[in-house]
Amino acid sequence: MKLLTKTNRIYLTFSTAIYLFAGLAFYQVIKILIYDEVENRLKVEKRDFEQYLKIHDNWSSGYFVENKIEVSPVTGPIQAAEFFTDTLMRSRYEDELTPFRQLTFYATIGGVVREVTIRKSLIQTFRLIEIITATMVVCLVLLLIGTFWFQGKSSGRIWHPFYETLSRMKNFDLTHEKPLQLDKPEIDEFEELNEVFRKMGEKMQHDYRSLKEFTENASHEIQTPLALINAKVEQLIQHAKLSETQTHLIEDIYQASRRMARLNQGLLLLAKIENHQFTTNHTINLTELLVNKLGDMEEMIHYKQLEVQLENDTPFVVELPPALAETLVNNLVNNAIKHNHAQGQIRLHSTPQQICLSNTGHALISPPERLFERFKKEGTGPDSVGLGLAIIKEICTNYNLQINYTVGDGWHQFCISS
Amino acid sequence: MKVLVVEDEKGLAESISEYMIKEGFVCETAGTFLEADQRIYLYDYDCVIVDLNLPDGNGFQLIQSLKKMLTTTGVIIISARNALEDKIKGLEIGSDDYLTKPFHLSELNARVKSLIRRRNFSGHTEIEFHEILVQPASRKVYVKGQLAVLSRKEYDLLLYFLSNVDVVLTKASIAEHLWGDNIDSVDSLDIVYSHIKNLRRKLLEKGCTDYVRSVYGIGYKFGLS
Numbered sequence: 001m002k003l004l005t006k007t008n009r010i011y012l013t014f015s016t017a018i019y020l021f022a023g024l025a026f027y028q029v030i031k032i033l034i035y036d037e038v039e040n041r042l043k044v045e046k047r048d049f050e051q052y053l054k055i056h057d058n059w060s061s062g063y064f065v066e067n068k069i070e071v072s073p074v075t076g077p078i079q080a081a082e083f084f085t086d087t088l089m090r091s092r093y094e095d096e097l098t099p100f101r102q103l104t105f106y107a108t109i110g111g112v113v114r115e116v117t118i119r120k121s122l123i124q125t126f127r128l129i130e131i132i133t134a135t136m137v138v139c140l141v142l143l144l145i146g147t148f149w150f151q152g153k154s155s156g157r158i159w160h161p162f163y164e165t166l167s168r169m170k171n172f173d174l175t176h177e178k179p180l181q182l183d184k185p186e187i188d189e190f191e192e193l194n195e196v197f198r199k200m201g202e203k204m205q206h207d208y209r210s211l212k213e214f215t216e217n218a219s220h221e222i223q224t225p226l227a228l229i230n231a232k233v234e235q236l237i238q239h240a241k242l243s244e245t246q247t248h249l250i251e252d253i254y255q256a257s258r259r260m261a262r263l264n265q266g267l268l269l270l271a272k273i274e275n276h277q278f279t280t281n282h283t284i285n286l287t288e289l290l291v292n293k294l295g296d297m298e299e300m301i302h303y304k305q306l307e308v309q310l311e312n313d314t315p316f317v318v319e320l321p322p323a324l325a326e327t328l329v330n331n332l333v334n335n336a337i338k339h340n341h342a343q344g345q346i347r348l349h350s351t352p353q354q355i356c357l358s359n360t361g362h363a364l365i366s367p368p369e370r371l372f373e374r375f376k377k378e379g380t381g382p383d384s385v386g387l388g389l390a391i392i393k394e395i396c397t398n399y400n401l402q403i404n405y406t407v408g409d410g411w412h413q414f415c416i417s418s
Numbered sequence: 419m420k421v422l423v424v425e426d427e428k429g430l431a432e433s434i435s436e437y438m439i440k441e442g443f444v445c446e447t448a449g450t451f452l453e454a455d456q457r458i459y460l461y462d463y464d465c466v467i468v469d470l471n472l473p474d475g476n477g478f479q480l481i482q483s484l485k486k487m488l489t490t491t492g493v494i495i496i497s498a499r500n501a502l503e504d505k506i507k508g509l510e511i512g513s514d515d516y517l518t519k520p521f522h523l524s525e526l527n528a529r530v531k532s533l534i535r536r537r538n539f540s541g542h543t544e545i546e547f548h549e550i551l552v553q554p555a556s557r558k559v560y561v562k563g564q565l566a567v568l569s570r571k572e573y574d575l576l577l578y579f580l581s582n583v584d585v586v587l588t589k590a591s592i593a594e595h596l597w598g599d600n601i602d603s604v605d606s607l608d609i610v611y612s613h614i615k616n617l618r619r620k621l622l623e624k625g626c627t628d629y630v631r632s633v634y635g636i637g638y639k640f641g642l643s
Contacts, residue, residue: 223498224427227520231433234523237586237636238440247634254636258590261520265500265599278502297597299571303609323502330598 003162004155011151019140027133034125035101039084042103045069045118046082050107059109070117071109081105089119098123161185165194174204175274212275219268226264229257259385266387269327270374273394278321281399286416287315287350289325290357293333294348300337301346309347316355318418320399328395331388332357332414339412347411354417361412371405419534420462423447424454424480425469425496434467437523438530440585451475458484463491464537465530468513470497470504478511485512492533496521518599522591528581545580548642549626552580561624571596572617579630579640588637614638 049069053059059071082105088097099122107116165182172180180201182194233254237247272278294301294308301308320328336346336359344360370376372393377386396403396416404415421443425431431447438445446461448454451472458466458480466484470477481493493513497504500518508516514533517526535543535554545552551560557573559566568576578587578595593606596613618630631639 220498223519224430227496227498228427228429228433230520231430231437231523234586234588234591235433235436237588237633242634244634247636251634251636254588254590257520265518268500299569299613300597300606300609303612321502 003159004152007155008148008152012148015144015147019144023133023137023140026136027129030129030132034129038101038120038122038125039103042084042101042118042120045120046103046105046116049116049118053107053109057110068119070119071107071114072117074106074113074115086122087119099126158187161187161190161194165190165197169197172201174201174208175276177205179205212271215267215271216275219264219271222264223261226257226261229253230261233257263385263387266385266391269391270387270394273324273391273398276398278324280321281319282322282325284318284320284322284325285315286318286320286325286329286355287313287348289329290333290348290350290355293329294346297333297337304337304340305343306337306340307343307345309345311347311349313348313350314352316350316352316416318399318401318416320395324395324399328392331392335359335388335392335414354415356413356415358411358413360410363410364407364412368405368407372403419464420444420446421530422454422457422461422463422466424451424466424472424477426450426471426473427469433523434526437527441527441531441582443530451480454480455483458487458491462488464534465492465494467494467496467526467530470495470499470508478507481508481513482511490537492530492537494526494529494533496526522588522594524578524582524585524587524591525595527585528578528595531581532577545577547580547583547629550576550580550621552577561621561626564624566620566624566626568617568620571613572620575613575617576621579638582640584639584641584643586633586637586639592638 082103085102085104087100087102089100090097100119101122102117102119104115104117106113108114161183164185168180168182180198182198185191185194233250236242236250237254242250291310291313318325336357339361340346340359341361346360347356347358349356349358364371366376372389374390375386376389392414393403395401400418402415402417404417406413406415419442421435421438423431423434423438423445425434425447426449428449431449435445435447446457448457451474454468454472455475466481468477468480472480477495477497481495484491484493489512493508494515494517495504495508495513496517496519498519505516514537515529517529535545543554545554549562551563552558553560554577559568559573559576574596575592578592589607589610592610592614596610597606614630618628622628627642629640629642631641633639
């Protein structure tokens with residue numbers, strides 16, 4: 001749920017409850033006030049009536065026309081001295097019931113105790129209550145809508161820097177040189193938040209950069225001593241007087257240094273791809289490149305007695321830096337040859353949407369989903385450094401290509417699709 | 419043939435120059451930009467091997483000033499950076515080849531020789547080794563005047579051998595020479611063996627002496643000794 005929807009919802013429920021309560025309370029208060037007023041007037045009239053009796057000791061119904069006074073004989077037991085009740089009476093002119101408030105008391109008229117009821121119409125006051133209530137309801141609803149609208153607007157504005165920060169954070173890419181650009185909002189909390197994010201972003205980029213530089217520098221620096229070892233070993237093996245054991249020792253040193261060089265080159269390449277150091281993309285026909293590479297590796301393929309099938313070779317075209325396309329194809333083909341068994345097959349299937357290179361081979365030792373991880377080796381001896389597939393994966397992810405691996409029926413298939 | 423090695427790593431410069439001297443070159447070394455600059459100013463070289471990262475300057479500058487003075491000198495760049503931009507830039511300012519460290523001395527040697535061949539005789543030179551005659555321009559090989567039909571890789575292999583006579587070549591260096599740097603399979607070493615076997619057979623068929631020797635399984639040597 002969105003932040004604004006949530007606050008609006010809470011606000012709406014809460015204020016509706018408050019307004020309802022306030023409306024009811026208001027209605028009750030007005031009603032009490034009006035009743036109080038009417039009752040007071042009834043009491044005044046009762047006094048007037050008693051005054052009149054004191055003087056005349058008689059009651060003619062001609063008096064007090066407006067305030068209906070009814071004098072009737074006492075029926076039943078005499079109750080409390082006076083009491084108020086609500087009643088409905090039929091109007092004299094219009095055939096409808098109108099509410100009245102009445103005061104009943106007992107008076108001695110001409111020596112006889114009579115029940116006297118003084119009534120006062122409530123029709124006016126009821127209308128008053130209705131109008132007041134209606135006006136109030138309208139006002140409250142307007143107020144509710146108004147504040148609701150206003151609150152929506154104002155919180156939209158207040159939270160704007162927050163959403164702005166959020167979207168900038170989403171677009172932030174720590175691999176790019178561009179620092180995290182954030183506004184300086186008026187609200188202190190948001191400014192603090194942005195400040196924290198800015199510092200974090202800077203730190204992340206800095207760490208990323210130094211890590212990157214370290215990898216690169218380390219790899220570069222390693223190349224020269226490796227070249228030295230290689231050169232010295234090459235010189236060493238030229239000596240005729242070496243014994244067989246010595247040659248074996250030298251051979252091992254040589255192999256290890258070659259492997260290290262290869263490893264180092266692989267890591268450097270990965271770092272360069274990650275750092276987007278290959279800039280110029282070209283339109284490359286990957287199918288043609290793969291077919292050429294398979295032709296180039298003819299001797300290898302022939303040596304392992306592999307059979308190559310080219311199926312449906314409609315070109316699959318990609319946008320890649322040429323050097324990386326070369327690496328991609330090299331690694332794919334090397335992989336298909338290396339992990340093949342003798343007299344196996346290699347199949348190339350290409351459509352404009354995707355290109356698949358499949359090879360027969362032994363079942364995987366490691367789980368397929370970990371195949372593209374660095375240093376994941378399938379036990380092909382000391383000459384393999386386990387970076388080939390990681391490099392393929394890295395190239396694909398950095399240039400918007402999909403790489404999929406499927407296995408079945410003794411076939412291993414790598415598909416690249418755009 | 420005079421070669422100048424510009425490389426700040428002393429051990430490496432020594433190894434290269436020793437290897438070159440054994441191959442019959444006159445070889446000098448320079449460890450700094452300044453020294454190299456002076457040498458190319460004072461002497462003429464057939465080939466200059468330049469490391470791009472020098473403690474007191476950039477190899478590119480050196481190549482530029484060299485090319486201003488003498489255009490016939492061949493230039494091979496050796497660099498720890500395997501960057502396409504560097505290769506392109508190197509070629510643009512007049513270098514002939516680019517080798518990424520670490521490299522095989524035998525590979526460097528083969529490149530130097532091929533470069534000098536191309537420069538001095540525009541490729542129209544023949545390579546002769548006893549009864550073997552190679553015409554690089556037409557990629558043809560003759561043994562005692564008879565044409566020996568070799569496959570593309572066998573031809574490359576023979577040329578590599580002829581560039582490194584009497585030198586032990588490791589199997590890895592042969593494999594990389596034939597299939598490029600990316601070759602990284604154990605199979606490649608076996609296939610080197612099978613190619614050498616085929617080359618040997620084809621040469622022997624034409625009555626050639628067997629010059630190829632296996633050296634303890636570390637590599638092969640082409641030559642008489």
